[in-house]
Amino acid sequence: MREVAIIGVGMTRFGEIWDMSLRDLVVEAGLGALTDAGTDTVDSIYVGSMSSGQFVGQEHLAPLMADHLGMVGVPATRVESACASGGLALRQAFMEVASGMSDLVLAAGVEKMNDGADVTAVLATASDQEEEVYYGVTFPGLYAMIARAHEQAHGTTEEDLSWVSVKAHRNGAKNPKAHFRREFGLEDIMSSSMVAEPLRLLHCSPVTDGAAAVLLCPLERAREFSGQPVKIVGSGLATGALSLASRPDPAFLDAVELSGARAYEMAGMGPEDVDVAEVHDCFAIAEICCVEALGFVERGKGKDAARDGITDLGGSTPVNLSGGLKSKGHPVGATGVAQAVTIVEQLRGGAGELQVEGARTGLAQNMGGSGASSVVHIFQGV
Amino acid sequence: MREVAIIGVGMTRFGEIWDMSLRDLVVEAGLGALTDAGTDTVDSIYVGSMSSGQFVGQEHLAPLMADHLGMVGVPATRVESACASGGLALRQAFMEVASGMSDLVLAAGVEKMNDGADVTAVLATASDQEEEVYYGVTFPGLYAMIARAHEQAHGTTEEDLSWVSVKAHRNGAKNPKAHFRREFGLEDIMSSSMVAEPLRLLHCSPVTDGAAAVLLCPLERAREFSGQPVKIVGSGLATGALSLASRPDPAFLDAVELSGARAYEMAGMGPEDVDVAEVHDCFAIAEICCVEALGFVERGKGKDAARDGITDLGGSTPVNLSGGLKSKGHPVGATGVAQAVTIVEQLRGGAGELQVEGARTGLAQNMGGSGASSVVHIFQGV
Numbered sequence: 001m002r003e004v005a006i007i008g009v010g011m012t013r014f015g016e017i018w019d020m021s022l023r024d025l026v027v028e029a030g031l032g033a034l035t036d037a038g039t040d041t042v043d044s045i046y047v048g049s050m051s052s053g054q055f056v057g058q059e060h061l062a063p064l065m066a067d068h069l070g071m072v073g074v075p076a077t078r079v080e081s082a083c084a085s086g087g088l089a090l091r092q093a094f095m096e097v098a099s100g101m102s103d104l105v106l107a108a109g110v111e112k113m114n115d116g117a118d119v120t121a122v123l124a125t126a127s128d129q130e131e132e133v134y135y136g137v138t139f140p141g142l143y144a145m146i147a148r149a150h151e152q153a154h155g156t157t158e159e160d161l162s163w164v165s166v167k168a169h170r171n172g173a174k175n176p177k178a179h180f181r182r183e184f185g186l187e188d189i190m191s192s193s194m195v196a197e198p199l200r201l202l203h204c205s206p207v208t209d210g211a212a213a214v215l216l217c218p219l220e221r222a223r224e225f226s227g228q229p230v231k232i233v234g235s236g237l238a239t240g241a242l243s244l245a246s247r248p249d250p251a252f253l254d255a256v257e258l259s260g261a262r263a264y265e266m267a268g269m270g271p272e273d274v275d276v277a278e279v280h281d282c283f284a285i286a287e288i289c290c291v292e293a294l295g296f297v298e299r300g301k302g303k304d305a306a307r308d309g310i311t312d313l314g315g316s317t318p319v320n321l322s323g324g325l326k327s328k329g330h331p332v333g334a335t336g337v338a339q340a341v342t343i344v345e346q347l348r349g350g351a352g353e354l355q356v357e358g359a360r361t362g363l364a365q366n367m368g369g370s371g372a373s374s375v376v377h378i379f380q381g382v
Numbered sequence: 383m384r385e386v387a388i389i390g391v392g393m394t395r396f397g398e399i400w401d402m403s404l405r406d407l408v409v410e411a412g413l414g415a416l417t418d419a420g421t422d423t424v425d426s427i428y429v430g431s432m433s434s435g436q437f438v439g440q441e442h443l444a445p446l447m448a449d450h451l452g453m454v455g456v457p458a459t460r461v462e463s464a465c466a467s468g469g470l471a472l473r474q475a476f477m478e479v480a481s482g483m484s485d486l487v488l489a490a491g492v493e494k495m496n497d498g499a500d501v502t503a504v505l506a507t508a509s510d511q512e513e514e515v516y517y518g519v520t521f522p523g524l525y526a527m528i529a530r531a532h533e534q535a536h537g538t539t540e541e542d543l544s545w546v547s548v549k550a551h552r553n554g555a556k557n558p559k560a561h562f563r564r565e566f567g568l569e570d571i572m573s574s575s576m577v578a579e580p581l582r583l584l585h586c587s588p589v590t591d592g593a594a595a596v597l598l599c600p601l602e603r604a605r606e607f608s609g610q611p612v613k614i615v616g617s618g619l620a621t622g623a624l625s626l627a628s629r630p631d632p633a634f635l636d637a638v639e640l641s642g643a644r645a646y647e648m649a650g651m652g653p654e655d656v657d658v659a660e661v662h663d664c665f666a667i668a669e670i671c672c673v674e675a676l677g678f679v680e681r682g683k684g685k686d687a688a689r690d691g692i693t694d695l696g697g698s699t700p701v702n703l704s705g706g707l708k709s710k711g712h713p714v715g716a717t718g719v720a721q722a723v724t725i726v727e728q729l730r731g732g733a734g735e736l737q738v739e740g741a742r743t744g745l746a747q748n749m750g751g752s753g754a755s756s757v758v759h760i761f762q763g764v
Contacts, residue, residue, distance in 0.1 A: 001482050021512065044619075053504075054435050058511040060464040063621035063637075063754035067628070073640055075619035076755070077470055078462045082442040088459055092474065099481030100383050122435075129440040130403065237426075237457035239445035246449070255445075258455055372445035373458070 001098040003219035005229040005382065008037030009341040014210040014329035015179045022056050022112040027068045029211035029334075030108050034069075037215045037225040043102035045069075045076040046093045048085030048109040049333035050368075054122045056115050065108065075102075082126030083282060085109060086336025087366030087375035090214065091235050094377075097216050109337035110211035119207050123332070126369040128243035140204060142244055142370040143283040144196035149251035150285060151198070153300065158198045160303035162189040164284040165202050165326055167306045171313070172323020174353045179208050179329030203284040208329030212338035222382065228348045233361075234269070234378035236262025242372045253371040256280075256293035260365065263376035271295035274317055274378070275359040276346045278339035280367040281324040287311075290365055291319060294376070313354065321346070321354040336366030340377060347381040383480040385601035387611040387764065390419030391723040396592035396711035397561045404438050404494040409450045411593035411716075412490050416451075419597045419607040425484035427451075427458040428475045430467030430491040431715035432750075436504045438497050447490065457484075464508030465664060467491060468718025469748030469757035472596065473617050476759075479598050491719035492593035501589050505714070508751040510625035522586060522665070524626055524752040526578035529667040531633035533580070535682065538670065540580045542685035544571040546666040547584050547708055549688045553695070554705020556735045561590050561711030585666040590711030594720035604764065610730045615743075616651070616760035618644025624754045635753040638662075638675035642747065645758035653677035656699055656760070657741040658728045660721035662749040663706040669693075672747055673701060676758070695736065703728070703736040718748030722759060729763040 010032020012025050020028070026047060034040055045066055053059040062076035079088045086109025093107035113119055124133045127142060150156040166186055172178040184202055192202040215225075222229035240255035241247050247254065264270055271294055279294065281287035288302035296317040297305050305311040311319035322328045322342040325335060343362035345351045360381050367374040392414020394407050402410070408429060416422055427448055435441040444458035461470045468491025475489035495501055506515045509524060532538040548568055554560040566584055574583040597607075604611035622637035623629050629636065646652055653676055661676065663669035670684035678699040679687050687693040693701035704710045704724040707717060725744035727733045742763050749756040 023512070051435050051441055053433050053507045054441075056511065057507050057515060059433055059436075059462060060508040060624065060751050060754060062463055063750070064510070064624045066621040067624050067754070071621075072623050073620055073636070075644075076463075076621050077474070077619070080441060080460045080462055081444055081458075092459070095478060095481050095483055098483070099477050101477055101480070125435045125439050126442040128446070129438065130405070133439060237459070238455055239448040239453075239458050241454050242442065242446045242449050255455070262457075368445070369442050372442060372449070 002100055004094050004097045004216055004232045005219045005222035006214050006344050007217050007222050007225040007229050008033040008215035009344050010036060011177060011212040011338055011341045012210050013177045014208050014331060016114045017209040022052060022058060022110060023064060023068050025112060025209060025211035026065050026108055026110040029213040030069050030106055033106060033213040033215040039225060042074060042104045042106045044096055044105045045074055046089040046107045047078050048089030048336060049078060049111055050080060050082050050085050051122050055117045056112050081373045082368030083332040084336055084366045084368035084373045084375050085333040090337055090340055090377060091237055091375055093216050094232050094235050097218055103217055103221060105216045106213055107216065107337060108211060108213035109334040111331035111333040112209050113207045113331060114209050131243040140196040140199055143285055144199045145244060146250055147198050147285040153251045154303060156288065156303040158190060161203050161284040162186050163307035164287050165189045167312050168320060168324045168326035171321045171354060172327025175323045175328055178323045178327050179206055180327050199283055205282045205325040205330035208331045210329060210331035210334045212334050212341050214337060214340050229382045230344045230347045231380045231382050232377055233380045234263035234267030236260060236376045238262065238374055240372045244370050253289045253293045255371055255374040256290055256365060256367060259374040259376045260294045263378050267378040269378060273361050274363045275361050276343065276356045277317055277319045277363040278322060278342050279319055279365045281320055281326055282330055287320065294365060318356050339364035339366055343379050347379055384482055386476050386479045386598055386614045387601045387604035388596050388726050389599050389604050389608040389611050390415040390597035391726050392418060393559060393594040393720055393723045394592050395559045396590050396713060398496045399591040404434060404440055404492060405446060405450050407494060407591060407593035408447050408490055408492040411595040412451050412488055415488060415595040415597040421607060424456060424486040424488045426478055426487045427456055428471040428489045429460050430471030430718060431460060431493055432462060432464050432467050433504050437499045438494050463755045464750030465714040466718055466748045466750035466755045466757050467715040472719055472722055472759060473619055473757055475598050476614050476617050479600055485599055485603060487598045488595055489598065489719060490593060490595035491716040493713035493715040494591050495589045495713060496591050513625040522578040522581055525665040525667055526581045527626060528632055529580050532667060532670065535633045536685060538685040540572060543585050543666040544568050545689035546669050547571045549694050550702060550706045550708035553703045553736060554709025557705045557710055560705045560709050561588055562709050581665055587664045587707035587712035590713045592711060592713035592716045594716050594723050596719060596722050611764045612726045612729045613762045613764050614759055615762050616645035616649030618642060618758045620644065620756055622754045626752050635671045635675045637753055637756040638672055638747060638749060641756040641758045642676045645760050649760040651760060655743050656745045657743050658725065658738045659699055659701045659745040660704060660724050661701055661747045663702055663708055664712055676747060700738050721746035721748055725761050729761055
């Protein structure tokens, strides 16, 4: 397998974007990545989207993207793994370059969620239709059950959850592309309306439109396109049981641990080598579970990480400096690629106020549903 | 890139299968392929499905499949390219084995179409939502326009279309897994009810449930699992403009030609080397366009191929001996993988009454929408 680098990144602003359609979003992000790399052609395209069919009545997104990028003919493939769709698009692009099949491969992610669909019902199709949805479960409900299980196992409180959101918004306020660029104090969060006990509104990621894209090529060609290429040194994908009730321990995300272990193994690294990370905080409890499963803190200690600054700028492993899904926003299919964009910016030293000094190794973890699929990538500045 | 072989195939019966759910179908096909190869584990899974979210409210199909195959943890990825989803699942699996990333990779395709959804509306999401669906176009309407364009360019008549259906049903009647196992005469077809002029009911593929799966491994390991491995010698993917009105010539499927050219190039072969083929005959006119675009007949001569026996058993290039999408049925996401199953059976010499004597090289072509994506694979007995 060949070594692979990211040579260009692009991203729309995240938010309720009423003046842009699905195709506008994905084209803006894709052209951004191409422009960043100084090229106007690619050999192949991947696009991750969870539910463009249900959200805006458009499946068959891959030829649509090739067409509207002015690249009719170019091979294009859509991948879906619920909210991990973007991370999987990146993984497939990585594999296509690594295999030697193609040189320049664009990986994009997009979701247009604000367009009239019943968002909660659409998102629920990422959980188990027969064993969960049929009985009325929604995603806030599923993550609330994970939070309750974590509380029982480790004493995680509503205040612990709230510190994750305080950190998310403190950082997201400094991210010019974030959906919500404002800080919230602990009191604000703990007095926001209850969605599914113990999760309150400000523990939940918003309904966001947006797209992101990264352009990949063989490492040996990277300097043709970029003065600051970023190497992909690890890629790990894992599945877990789709329904929460089928998991050995609902307070622990097995698929996240396994995908991380696979990426660490490919990279020949461990969690101690990671200078900056983006993890999938669709709900505050998710960040707590993910930092445990990825080994940034011990199992059961995730609840203290945000409050104690371990996962904030200056801590041992800064996590979600972009604001994460909570503050930056969570256009579900775009999220995994947007995480990669954030990490590339960090490794290029271009993250402004949010920069981790001397960051050399970064990690992005993106998951689907209540954790039934998870994909981890590890990146390194060259 | 490593050489890749198919070592196992599995397929459900095709039809209106009211006693099996989406997960039952995909598990039966997957277990069939594993059993055929004599293994109970894989390194990675791909599953193609066009619209499981819209048809049965279930996205996130990849972890569902891993879970219900008893393989929680195994990496799994869903791909979608409308009715070409199955072919793309096969292509991604091929790439993963070729890259050296994994050894045993399962590629499945599934669709559960008969479950209460508005099928015509769901299928329409494979066309251009903003430029076609919004104005009321459905798939029979789109292919009727292709048929009219072909009539204008080449004089293709309703009788020409009908001979394609005669051939499909004559062969499909002998396929034990086909949706419709009965023959129809020319008169039957030409007097069936009009759907969208000039396409009648018996020019259109049915609404079918089903699943298919193939298991891949590096060629060098194939004999561990199969006495009759089949090598994948070419894989080509191409896109075309999503909306029919944006194509240079609506009577010609550019993406099919381009995907074929790419597969032929990888295989170092041409259409004259193909002993048996399955092409995407979602409507009778589609088979006519595909045999032209793949070079089995000259451009404009596709209309004569079925009537003259060129594409029937004993002809120069037998096409759709399985009965094709018309008679075998068209569970959209399963079709591309089911085509591969048919070709493998032919190259193993196990196609019974439908066997092409001495078949050594086979081709499968699977497309999405009105031809905006097309994927071609070329197979060879080892």
